[in-house]
Amino acid sequence: xxxxxxxxxxxxxxxxxxxxxxxxxxxxxxxxxxxxxxxxxxxxxxxxxxxxxxxxxxxxxxxxxxxxxxxxxxxxxxxxxxxxxxxxxxxxxxxxxxxxxxxxxxxxxxxxxxxxxxxxxxxxxxxxxxxxxxxxxxxxxxxxxxxxxxxxxxxxxxxxxxxxxxxxxxxxxxxxxxxxxxxxxxxxxxxxxxxxxxxxxxxxxxxxxxxxxxxxxxxxxxxxxxxxxxxxxxxxxxxxxxxxxxxxxxxxxxxxxxxxxxxxxxxxxxxxxxxxxxxxxxxxxxxxxxxxxxxxxxxxxxxxxxx
Amino acid sequence: xxxxxxxxxxxxxxxxxxxxxxxxxxxxxxxxxxxxxxxxxxxxxxxxxxxxxxxxxxxxxxxxxxxxxxxxxxxxxxxxxxxxxxxxxxxxxxxxxxxxxxxxxxxxxxxxxxxxxxxxxxxxxxxxxxxxxxxxxxxxxxxxxxxxxxxxxxxxxxxxxxxxxxxxxxxxxxxxxxxxxxxxxxxxxxxxxxxxxxxxxxxxxxxxxxxxxxxxxxxxxxxxxxxxxxxxxxxxxxxxxxxxxxxxxx
Numbered sequence: 001x002x003x004x005x006x007x008x009x010x011x012x013x014x015x016x017x018x019x020x021x022x023x024x025x026x027x028x029x030x031x032x033x034x035x036x037x038x039x040x041x042x043x044x045x046x047x048x049x050x051x052x053x054x055x056x057x058x059x060x061x062x063x064x065x066x067x068x069x070x071x072x073x074x075x076x077x078x079x080x081x082x083x084x085x086x087x088x089x090x091x092x093x094x095x096x097x098x099x100x101x102x103x104x105x106x107x108x109x110x111x112x113x114x115x116x117x118x119x120x121x122x123x124x125x126x127x128x129x130x131x132x133x134x135x136x137x138x139x140x141x142x143x144x145x146x147x148x149x150x151x152x153x154x155x156x157x158x159x160x161x162x163x164x165x166x167x168x169x170x171x172x173x174x175x176x177x178x179x180x181x182x183x184x185x186x187x188x189x190x191x192x193x194x195x196x197x198x199x200x201x202x203x204x205x206x207x208x209x210x211x212x213x214x215x216x217x218x219x220x221x222x223x224x225x226x227x228x229x230x231x232x233x234x235x236x237x238x239x240x241x242x243x244x245x246x247x248x249x250x251x252x253x254x255x256x257x258x259x260x261x262x263x264x265x266x267x268x269x270x271x272x273x274x275x276x277x278x279x280x281x282x283x284x285x286x287x288x289x290x291x292x293x294x295x296x297x298x299x300x301x302x303x304x305x306x307x
Numbered sequence: 308x309x310x311x312x313x314x315x316x317x318x319x320x321x322x323x324x325x326x327x328x329x330x331x332x333x334x335x336x337x338x339x340x341x342x343x344x345x346x347x348x349x350x351x352x353x354x355x356x357x358x359x360x361x362x363x364x365x366x367x368x369x370x371x372x373x374x375x376x377x378x379x380x381x382x383x384x385x386x387x388x389x390x391x392x393x394x395x396x397x398x399x400x401x402x403x404x405x406x407x408x409x410x411x412x413x414x415x416x417x418x419x420x421x422x423x424x425x426x427x428x429x430x431x432x433x434x435x436x437x438x439x440x441x442x443x444x445x446x447x448x449x450x451x452x453x454x455x456x457x458x459x460x461x462x463x464x465x466x467x468x469x470x471x472x473x474x475x476x477x478x479x480x481x482x483x484x485x486x487x488x489x490x491x492x493x494x495x496x497x498x499x500x501x502x503x504x505x506x507x508x509x510x511x512x513x514x515x516x517x518x519x520x521x522x523x524x525x526x527x528x529x530x531x532x533x534x535x536x537x538x539x540x541x542x543x544x545x546x547x548x549x550x551x552x553x554x555x556x557x
Contacts, residue, residue, distance in 0.1 A: 081399055097327055
């Protein structure tokens with residue numbers, strides 16, 4: 001049995017006014033194995049949050065169904081809710097709550113007794129590095145600390161499947177790493193995590209597998225290295241400046257006064273580096289990143305969402 | 308989901324929504340008591356004779372619970388929606404009834420100290436005895452239920468409205484239902500218009516309590532009719548809520 005299985009999930013938002021209905025999901029089928037960290041990666045408005053809200057039983061789909069640990073999100077939401085914990089996007093805190101109260105009371109709401117909830121709350125606060133601030137009210141915490149307090153409430157839940165909608169947005173690099181570390185630790189304990197992000201680095205760094213979603217369809221799905229293998233160019237050279245004809249080396253993307261040239265082989269990259277140096281231009285070669293692939297896959301879509 | 312879990316979660320949510328606020332902002336209690344007592348000061352300044360203080364104390368008791376009801380039904384629900392805590396709770400093994408009742412119960416817990424204070428003064432003045440205490444508590448709980456369900460109904464039907472608009476609406480309703488009708492003074496002062504007090508839940512309950520306290524002579528038939536109107540009103544709000552409200556969006 002998989003942790004999450006969605007089959008042909010679709011969602012259409014109807015406006016009250018005369019506006020056109022918005023098709024947020026167009027038959028999305030995704031499988032998430034137990035014990036893996038699966039990321040939905042996509043630009044804003046891609047349908048990631050809609051997918052997560054359907055899977056977490058907050059929203060009914062317009063078509064299709066999904067199972068969480070074998071329970072239908074459409075027909076058996078109460079069963080699904082016993083196994084999941086959710087951090088919504090842009091969730092805010094109660095100002096008079098402390099991180100400890102978040103972690104403790106949310107564990108109690110899941111049916112834990114007081115002793116277990118206290119233990120889980122302590123563990124969760126430690127995981128997000130908030131033990132020292134456990135009794136500070138949220139209104140005195142920074143934005144990142146508030147977010148970690150919310151994440152602690154999910155970590156303390158002991159749920160089998162955790163669903164986090166852009167959990168690290170607004171966090172600084174150190175805090176973000178702290179959350180990643182906590183999430184990976186949970187994977188080590190056999191939990192399943194489904195998260196959404198538009199941050200490539202996050203997706204590449206912590207995901208076991210990921211799906212790139214754009215305009216309500218899955219554009220690509222697999223391990224980060226598998227996704228990167230979807231494009232034929234394996235290397236990129238960033239050149240500070242321009243010389244003609246750069247496009248003869250490979251596909252070129254322009255970033256103001258810089259150019260990124262995508263190349264199929266290491267030899268081609270070395271040739272371009274040499275030519276750039278001859279022109280007295282600073283150049284740097286590296287393997288393509290997930291972001292390069294993402295931009296190419298998402299940017300290559302037409303309005304119908306087809307490649 | 309078992310009844311015991313529903314009850315436990317209700318109390319837990321009520322505790323979550325009241326205890327941290329009370330603990331860290333105890334002045335809130337004073338503020339709530341003062342809000343309920345303000346009309347009384349005006350009455351003392353501009354009226355004299357009779358049982359102005361007792362009428363005012365009964366009004367303050369009704370005001371405490373009615374304000375709590377409106378506040379929970381509108382402000383707390385819309386705030387939870389705004390900060391997305393509600394989304395987290397929807398995805399938990401928590402029954403919607405636990406959430407609604409817990410939210411409604413929280414401000415009632417906060418209003419208990421001022422309620423006890425006003426009740427104690429009324430008892431000291433000789434108008435609240437042990438024999439009528441049950442009736443008074445029942446009347447107060449009923450108006451709390453009526454005002455809470457009215458608040459829930461408004462936030463259900465205006466679920467797309469901004470929290471700011473709903474906050475203003477909640478305050479307007481608070482003023483409209485608590486300060487304007489004969490809640491702090493006897494409905495007898497309205498003369499031929501005293502029927503108004505029956506159709507407004509707050510003044511209806513204030514009249515009931517005054518009747519039990521011996522301040523307002525009402526026949527048994529009128530007493531029963533007042534209870535029936537109050538209960539029908541509450542049930543109507545519950546039906547209207549159940550027709551529109553959705554735990555899970557579609």
